Amino acid sequence: xxxxxxxxxxxxxxxxxxxxxxxxxxxxxxxxxxxxxxxxxxxxxxxxxxxxxxxxxxxxxxxxxxxxxxxxxxxxxxxxxxxxxxxxxxxxxxxxxxxxxxxxxxxxxxxxxxxxxxxxxxxxxxxxxxxxxxxxxxxxxxxxxxxxxxxxxxxxxxxxxxxxxxxxxxxxxxxxxxxxxxxxxxxxxxxxxxxxxxxxxxxxxxxxxxxxxxxxxxxxxxxxxxxxxxxxxxxxxxxxxxxxxxxxxxxxxxxxxxxxxxxxxxxxxxxxxxxxxxxxxxxxxxxxxxxxxxxxxxxxxxxxxxxxxxxxxxxxxxxxxxxxxxxxxxxxxxxxxxxxxxxxxxxxxxxxxxxxxxxxxxx
Ligand SMILES: *Cc1c(COP(=O)(O)O)cnc(C)c1O
Numbered sequence: 001x002x003x004x005x006x007x008x009x010x011x012x013x014x015x016x017x018x019x020x021x022x023x024x025x026x027x028x029x030x031x032x033x034x035x036x037x038x039x040x041x042x043x044x045x046x047x048x049x050x051x052x053x054x055x056x057x058x059x060x061x062x063x064x065x066x067x068x069x070x071x072x073x074x075x076x077x078x079x080x081x082x083x084x085x086x087x088x089x090x091x092x093x094x095x096x097x098x099x100x101x102x103x104x105x106x107x108x109x110x111x112x113x114x115x116x117x118x119x120x121x122x123x124x125x126x127x128x129x130x131x132x133x134x135x136x137x138x139x140x141x142x143x144x145x146x147x148x149x150x151x152x153x154x155x156x157x158x159x160x161x162x163x164x165x166x167x168x169x170x171x172x173x174x175x176x177x178x179x180x181x182x183x184x185x186x187x188x189x190x191x192x193x194x195x196x197x198x199x200x201x202x203x204x205x206x207x208x209x210x211x212x213x214x215x216x217x218x219x220x221x222x223x224x225x226x227x228x229x230x231x232x233x234x235x236x237x238x239x240x241x242x243x244x245x246x247x248x249x250x251x252x253x254x255x256x257x258x259x260x261x262x263x264x265x266x267x268x269x270x271x272x273x274x275x276x277x278x279x280x281x282x283x284x285x286x287x288x289x290x291x292x293x294x295x296x297x298x299x300x301x302x303x304x305x306x307x308x309x310x311x312x313x314x315x316x317x318x319x320x321x322x323x324x325x326x327x328x329x330x331x332x333x334x335x336x337x338x339x340x341x342x343x344x345x346x347x348x349x350x351x352x353x354x355x356x357x358x359x360x361x362x363x
Contacts, residue, residue, distance in 0.1 A: 009101075009120040016117060017332050029351060031342040032328040034159060034189075034300045036222030037274055038345070040257070041267040044223065047260035051253040059252040062242070066250065069259040070230055074202070082238050085249045087188060087216040087229025091118045091153070093241045094212065094231075098150050098182050099124035105151040106144045108136040110161050110333050112186060115153040124150070134294050134302075134335075135163040142176040152177060155186040156201070157193060160330045160340045162296025166197035174204055174211060182237070183211045189298040191220040191268065192275050198297070202232065209234050219299065220271050221261040226254040275299045278343045285353045289360045294338070302330060302338040311359075313339050319359045325352055 019032035060066075063083035071078035084090040095118035099105055103124040107115040109131045116126035127149075129141040136154055145152065154173070157164035165173070174183055185201035193200075201213035212233035218224035228250055231241070250258075261267075283293045283301060292304040305313040316339055317329050328340040341352065 007123060009123040009125075013117055013120045014113075014332065016113060019326060019328050028324040028326060029344060029348045030326045031300075031344050031348065031352065032326045032340075033224070034219060034298065034340075034342045035224055036220060036271055036299070037278075037343055037348075038222065038267075038271055040222040041261050041264035043264045043267075044221070044257040044261035048226070048253045048257040051256040054252055057252070058248050059250060059255060061247045062245075063250040063255055066228070066255045066258045067230070069262050073262045074232075076202070076232055077235075080205075080232055080235050080238050082231050082233075082241050082245065083250045084229040084231070084245070086218065086227040087186065087214045087231070088114050089227075089245075089249065090214050090229050090231045090241070091115065091184070091186070092121065093244050094151060094182065094184055095119055095122045095124065096244050097240050102148065103150045104146060104148040105153060106141055106149055107153040108141060108158065110134060110158065110335060111136070111153065112155045112159050113332060119151075131161075133163075134161045136165055138165070138169050138173045138176070141173060145177065145181065149181050151182045151184060153184045153186065155188065157189050157198075157297045159188065159298065160300070160302050160328070160333050160335065160338075161294055162298045162301055163294065164193065164195065164198060164297050166195070167199045167203075168197070170199065170201070170204060174208065177210070179210055181210060185211065185213045187213055188216045188219055190215065191272060192299050193297045194272075194276050195297055205232055205234070209236070212237055217258050217261060220268055221258070222271070223254070223257055223261060226251070226257055228254050228258045275343050278346060278349060282341075282343060282349050282353070285349075286356065289353075289357055291356070291360070300340055300342040302335065302340045304337050305339065307337050313337050316356070316359055320352070320355055323355050325355055 067078045067081040101123035105119040106127045109128045119126040127144045129144040187200035190200035204211045214231045217228035286293045294302045305316045
């Protein structure tokens, strides 16, 4: 007799690494998970509290009212939207419905780790395409596509690198794929991007039968704990995903908060403007300390520390952690020399700069 054994793909999974938040006071600066600097709209919080009365009732089976609100907000068709328990769940559903043993999915080398995790979970094989200058490389991705490829996953912009592909490169990627290959554009940070040549993927979804765009309420809407994500795609694909979606997968308080957060456009704009100001400021402050910062269009940056004793990424991470500043190591993304930091409030980021100055200056 032997104990139950998980299937081979599952045994290959390295569990998703969250951040070590540690114990200690409320005054810690947590810039480890790309959460919003400001927290959610008070309207969203009010809607969330208001929904507590119906706790004994199941939520809408398919988050209908949230899908309707998303459709109105973005000018889309509600029938082509699916909501998930975070966009992570939607990534799982895509893998579950479209890939299996013997199939491959392609993602870029330093891409979001949920793609290989979801792929291995369903017994398929993730293939990492090399990047150029820490940016997804269309030719390299297309070069990794084989007869077995079912899905290409692209975070645009990507976490943790912060880089993105413009509209034309996205089109070129799409045009290089066979129609039967599903292209998943994960636009979790879309609302933060100010670059003129950026498009979150809606246009490509409209013009094709094999593109799905995923979005989240965890980032600019600051509702990470409520776990709300969504996807927009061709009606046929959304209908397939609905077959494998667990019913009632978005709770009533989450639906209520999501609808209210969408409506508070002023709050979202404030968060976007704050980031547009702080991101270049923080980047230039780090560069002034002699640190290399990878250009980012999201609400986070990665910074490089020299490998070697005392001054490497682990030393920087520890140094900051001991001063109450929680950042994220990204060695699991193939970036052992880099540390990722989200953009917090101005006061928080000033403290981070001061701490790093001390780190860089100490011997
Ligand atoms: C944070 C993030 C998400 C969001 O995940 P949720 O499950 O919606 O919280 C998705 N994709 C990327 C690339 C992210 O960084």
